[in-house]
Amino acid sequence: MKRPKPPSRKRPTILDVAAHAGVSHQTVSRFLRGNGGMKPQTVARIEQAVADLDYRPNLVARSMRTRKSNRVTVVLPAMTTFVPSQILRGASAEAQAAGYLLDIVGLEGDERVRGDRVRSLLDSGQAEGVLTFTPIGDLEKLGLDHTPTVVIGEYDDQMRSHGITADGEPAAMIIDHLVSLGHRRFVHVAGSTDWMSARKRREVYLRTVAERGLENYAVIDGDWSVRSGYDAARGLSADSGVTAVLAANDDVAMGVIRGFQDRGWRVPEDVSVFGWDNQEFTAYFNPSISTVDLDREAMGRRAMRALLARIREETEPELHLDLDCRLVLRESSGPARTNHTL
Incomplete structure (x- = not known):
């Protein structure tokens, strides 16, 4: 005898989140779009409801309604054995929190070739915005100066940092x-x-x-x-x-x-x-x-916030990419020895 399948758990909706948080579904929608302007306590209630219900935006349905891909692309100069994982982790977390999927692509070629590929990505609708950690040339000449494109230009063609x-x-x-x-x-x-x-x-x-x-x-x-x-x-x-x-x-x-x-x-x-x-x-x-x-992860978050602001046509935050650093003191360092020869 086959055992009956357990009832599948219903995926929570934006209405469930609204009811759980005690706000309207329009308010939850504003929160998910990151429009801002809400009271901190309201934001806290919605964040808690999202966590309690394990709510995940239905990106496919949203894409069908809005004709948007809900995807952003991060560009590196080439896919190598080295990737800036901490920066990407921060960028990805920020994108996902805003309801976007993150694609990572490595683009071979010089700045001009990479610039053309970025323009193609945006023109095709495959990506709503592009965050590139490698130079792609003059944005104005490429026709990208008024598009959701943020260039950090942190890595050269061999993934060597120079920013x-x-x-x-x-x-x-x-x-x-x-x-x-x-x-x-x-x-x-x-x-x-x-x-x-x-x-x-x-x-x-x-x-x-x-x-x-x-x-x-x-x-x-x-x-x-x-x-x-x-x-x-x-x-x-x-x-x-x-x-x-x-x-x-x-x-x-x-x-x-x-x-x-x-x-x-x-x-x-x-x-x-x-x-x-x-x-x-x-x-x-x-x-x-x-x-x-x-703190490279914070750098990735700040860069992605700037891109999301461009996508939403909001006032773009000032992009401060200074890295916070701290010494981590462990067992390999201690007082200097007093004798000269070992």
């Missing part, structure tokens, strides 16, 4: 913190010099060391890899007097730590090591890795 995420200023924060622990002589294991972010971190590191009257023992060229950090640590002289290493990223920091450990040097008792990016593994490595956290 705000290339900022090297957190290096000064790291050095100042290490100085407060008694460190005076440093090594920087750098990233690839063809990346602006690597050049900026090196530049700020050297400037800060000079301005504070500290000692730079060496800047060791690396390539962002664990191996480059490992080799740098293995090659550092035992009588260098170095007590702290600033690594270009967390992968390099991990390699540096392992290289020191294989030499019998203790981290942080003998040498402190600081990473960059706050990747998830840094909290679980042994020792856990001190690093700098850059």
